[in-house]
Amino acid sequence: MTDKRFMPICAPDSREHTAHTDAAEAVAALQALYAEATGFLREHFQRAVTEGMPDCRYRAFYPEIRIVTASFGRADSRLSFGHVAEPGHYAATITRPDLFEGYLTQQVDLLIRSHDVPVQVGWSRTPIPIHFAVLSDTALEVPQDGVLPFLMRDVFDVPDLESTNDDIVNGTGFHYEDGARPLAPFTAQRVDYSLARLAHYTATDPAHFQNHVLFTNYQFYIDEFIAYAREALRDPASGYDALVGPMNQVVTAEDPDAPIVEPAKMPQMPTYHLSRRGQQGITLVNIGVGPSNAKTATDHIAVLRPHVWLMVGHCAGLRNSQSLGDFVLAHAYLREDHVLDDDLPVWVPIPALAEVQVSLEQAVAEVTQLEGYELKRIMRTGTVATIDNRNWELREHSGPVQRLSQSRAVGLDMESATIAANGFRFRVPYGTLLCVSDKPLHGELKLPGMASEFYKTQVARHLLIGVRAMERLREMPLERLHSRKLRSFEETAFL
Structure with missing residues (x-):
């Protein structure tokens, strides 16, 4: 039996971030990455349900958008949004770019125009919990009794409630792992958590x-x-x-x-x-x-x-x-x-x-x-x-x-x-x-x-x-x- 502590990590191929000066192209890149990541997780979830405990731990990451600014470029004073306050390195993990396409396109476009620099799109370091990847996929075949042939956390990443919080909006000091400051008021996992709760409550x-x-x-x-x-x-x-x-x-x-x-x-x-x-x-x-x-x-x-x-x-x-x-x-x-x-x-x-x-x-x-x-x-x-x-x-x-x-x-x-x-x-x-x-x-x-x-x-x-x-x-x-x-x-x- 495979020791779960030493199971190899299987993930989509890594690649370099891509630079974009067009907001629609940047959002399309986010959509492609998200579709690839969630598709990977759904495929292997279905395989694990059908075939039983695999010999690999499956992981895919949220896409992210980043921007680096080196000047105090003056933003349009009429806008209280669409720009960062000072030079630095900023990032946001993104989920459901299909759902947020209009919002993301609008916000990214303002960001590019405000600072006249490209945005970078690629994989983040934040794993996508399997629950959020498969939540809305009704085509998946799962056991009728709800009992899986494996423990979810042994094979996939599950929601991390310690990092699902409101530190950004509460202003209590949030930075991504590499020190980047937040571009958006919520992280991807916080958004996914709420999308799931909304479907439940409403x-x-x-x-x-x-x-x-x-x-x-x-x-x-x-x-x-x-x-x-x-x-x-x-x-x-x-x-x-x-x-x-x-x-x-x-x-x-x-x-x-x-x-x-x-x-x-x-x-x-x-x-x-x-x-x-x-x-x-x-x-x-x-x-x-x-x-x-x-x-x-x-x-x-x-x-x-x-x-x-x-x-x-x-x-x-x-x-x-x-x-x-x-x-x-x-x-x-x-x-x-x-x-x-x-x-x-x-x-x-x-x-x-x-x-x-x-x-x-x-x-x-x-x-x-x-x-x-x-x-x-x-x-x-x-x-x-x-x-x-x-x-x-x-x-x-x-x-x-x-x-x-x-x-x-x-x-x-x-x-x-x-x-x-x-x-x-x-x-x-x-x-x-x-x-x-x-x-x-x-x-x-x-x-x-x-x-x-x-x-x-x-x-x-x-x-x-x-x-x-x-x-x-x-x-x-x-x-x-x-x-x-x-x-x-x-x-x-x-x-």
């Missing part, structure tokens, strides 16, 4: 995600989104071309009334995508209740590098002057969710982003047909508190209620500050527009009949406001939307 392929993401905490919004999407598909001028639901069910303009069958086992975070060319459509994710869910969803969606995400959910109104159905546009956040304390300390301010705030306010005005004082009467701008205890009202009131008063909070929920804080952490523009559903501090709670009427009249309008805001933001140039407020002293070149 029951849709990550390829269906759009660049504009709405989060909600109620199924009612999903129902309204589906109805809106069907109407949009009937209108050729809308630009939308498909609606994708759980289990990758697709509804197209050819048959906009085609049913979306609810799976026997619904995913934890039901997700629907109203797609548009170039991923410029809208994705709606029902994250459910709580800051842990909000963090989970945004931790993984962030690797897709969306252009913006917004929270459209319900909150408790904290002011006596508010009415059920009023809107709260968050311009600050009181963070008592605690799930991000280790990644983003609570002393870090989460600023409101002017471009998002204006788009949301304009969308409210458009949908409600109100302006001036009448608009202010139904929409309050202020601090939103996010708490991790759904039954906070049962606590001794001198604690939480006093803090709510001192913070000048006007609304309270369990997700918004988490989503905004993770947007800040991941450099994804963010915003929050909530609808007041109850006023527990003032004894104003929804009764069952009232709740039904409230949801019937308010959810459709609220959802439409979120959609209209996204459509406004979609027309905004990226250099304006991706605010410098989200960029630190030393940033990665890639968004």
Whole structure:
């Protein structure tokens, strides 16, 4: 029997990095390397499943892109991305260059033009875990009982959770093995990890995600989104071309009334995508209740590098002057969710982003047909508190209620500050527009009949406001939307 400790390493042939001054050519080279590496692993995985324990340990590496700069070339001051801060050696490991083709082409092109030097493409030193290489290959034949004739880690590389982290985005000091500084906010293995989790939590392929993401905490919004999407598909001028639901069910303009069958086992975070060319459509994710869910969803969606995400959910109104159905546009956040304390300390301010705030306010005005004082009467701008205890009202009131008063909070929920804080952490523009559903501090709670009427009249309008805001933001140039407020002293070149 072969001693696994001394099994020879079998890998694709090594080769020198290639230089590219054209972004499309560089991305094509990344795609070719990735296809070769994953093809190699899939072939030998299938052979090992069929023939049993091999006499070789199989390994293939992620492709990478590198750049070396020797000067402080002045970048376009309008852009907060697309260039490195100072001379040096920079790199990024890359996964799924097919999925990220448009993003990579755009970012690499900016990098080449900013520094007027070629980029280098070749194998990295980071092995591809076998799980990520075979995850989406339905053609592979595997044992029905799931029992393999070998231990996975004896024959292939498996995910290394010690190196799958957020050191780059958290700014805690990340360098590749040879000392190169990062070009991108995530390593390839971190991206692969999240792509796998997204497919699990949403029951849709990550390829269906759009660049504009709405989060909600109620199924009612999903129902309204589906109805809106069907109407949009009937209108050729809308630009939308498909609606994708759980289990990758697709509804197209050819048959906009085609049913979306609810799976026997619904995913934890039901997700629907109203797609548009170039991923410029809208994705709606029902994250459910709580800051842990909000963090989970945004931790993984962030690797897709969306252009913006917004929270459209319900909150408790904290002011006596508010009415059920009023809107709260968050311009600050009181963070008592605690799930991000280790990644983003609570002393870090989460600023409101002017471009998002204006788009949301304009969308409210458009949908409600109100302006001036009448608009202010139904929409309050202020601090939103996010708490991790759904039954906070049962606590001794001198604690939480006093803090709510001192913070000048006007609304309270369990997700918004988490989503905004993770947007800040991941450099994804963010915003929050909530609808007041109850006023527990003032004894104003929804009764069952009232709740039904409230949801019937308010959810459709609220959802439409979120959609209209996204459509406004979609027309905004990226250099304006991706605010410098989200960029630190030393940033990665890639968004």
